[in-house]
Amino acid sequence: MSCREESAATLRRAGHRVTSAKLLVIEALRHAEDHLSATAVIEQVRRDSPHVNESTVYRTLGALRDSRLISETTFGHGEVAYEWLGERPHHHLVCNSCGAVDELSDEIVAGFAEQLSRTHGFVADLQHLAVPGVCAKCANETAGR
Amino acid sequence: MSCREESAATLRRAGHRVTSAKLLVIEALRHAEDHLSATAVIEQVRRDSPHVNESTVYRTLGALRDSRLISETTFGHGEVAYEWLGERPHHHLVCNSCGAVDELSDEIVAGFAEQLSRTHGFVADLQHLAVPGVCAKCANETAGR
DNA sequence: CTGACTAATGCAACAACTTGCAAGAGCGAG
DNA sequence: CTCGCTCTTGCAAGTTGTTGCATTAGTCAG
Incomplete structure (x- = not known):
């Protein structure tokens, strides 16, 4: 199964619809294999699809966090970091x-x-x-x- | 020692200058004896002195947190709560x-x-x-x- | 008590998110 | 394959918190 198909399956399993915006956000976090700030995710997503709205990314990050697919962490004071929760x-x-x-x-x-x-x-x-x-x-x- | 004098002494001990804005923020948190959101602190401070700028309150909360006089906590997702750290x-x-x-x-x-x-x-x-x-x-x- | 050094403040612009609403798109029923 | 229900998205306006800079005001030395 390709990386993208795997992401799609994960989305479906969690009760989400499979949309290009959600896939882009997931791919960004999976390939980063590190913590990304919300701004960094937006940047990465836009590298592929410049038309994706930032509020969509914010909403998607919130939805994926609620589904336990990604983590949302506050390091120190200020930035919020997102990370793909693998194993x-x-x-x-x-x-x-x-x-x-x-x-x-x-x-x-x-x-x-x-x-x-x-x-x-x-x-x-x-x-x-x-x-x-x-x-x-x-x-x-x-x-x- | 009055409540206000005690707050002033605490401020001085922590290396802060004693200003009315800082005292108001401290008093608000001490008397609340509970967690207050930044917005609630601003509201409370303004009840006494409507002229105090909101950015001053934000900066003061940050400074007091750095001095360990108050705590900054994130409950669930969203709001930041401040609390007086007594004993x-x-x-x-x-x-x-x-x-x-x-x-x-x-x-x-x-x-x-x-x-x-x-x-x-x-x-x-x-x-x-x-x-x-x-x-x-x-x-x-x-x-x- | 006075002057001066520097922290604290107000202001306004900015950055980081959030939300309401109408239009668009996924997905299951038929 | 098509329809339609409903989740998503884009857009724009609204919150919430931050920052740079000029001005004001605590503190402390003398």
Whole structure:
């Protein structure tokens, strides 16, 4: 199955209609294999089809997020980043000092969620968490000084 | 010490100049004893001093957040909520189903942060976390059906 | 108390999103 | 294949938050 057909099938499975705008947004995020800002997605989509309206992209991003096909994350203060959610859930460690974004497997986060369930009966929905802080490298440099 | 003098002292300690705009923003948040949206803060500030510019309030909220005097949290998708950070750190459990916001003590979160430190050397800065999910009540109702 | 240095503010333009509405297009029924 | 229901889209106007710059006003040294 081609990449495009796969995207179409995913869309259909999630109850969306298969339109060129949605496909373009999905392709942009899949091929980026990284976080993209809304503006970057618009730019990428327009590289292929300049006529696509920006509000359509915003609406599509919101719809795909609600269907759990992509994640919407706020890194630090300001920008919203979108990312294709492929296989397993994952999370991010964002360094406030150097800006590095590291990946965090789901295990620790899942343990945290389980604790919340045990103690508060709260079923946490942590599919894509961005944890702010200071990375090991920056923490060392600061301590050394 | 009056409430206002206390706010002024807090501002000074954090390296800010004591201005009426900053005091009004702080008082609004302190007396609310709850989360306020940026718009609500502007409204509240203007009830006392209608001449204060909205961009000043936005800038003040940003400055106070950077000084750790207030927290900036995103509940669900959309609005940003500000809250006065009094004593001890605390967090929130936000129900996606009924919208209830419950408080979460820092203990569990601190344990999570410690794990991140042990496994990744990452010093997490989780002073005010909003965990999305489904509260115990809503989870029960769904299960019962 | 006075002057000066610099943070804070107001203003207006800008950037980043959102929303209502009418026109267009996907997709399932027949 | 065609019809029609309804989801999507484009457009334009509206929110919400940000930024550059000139002016105002806290603070602190003297």
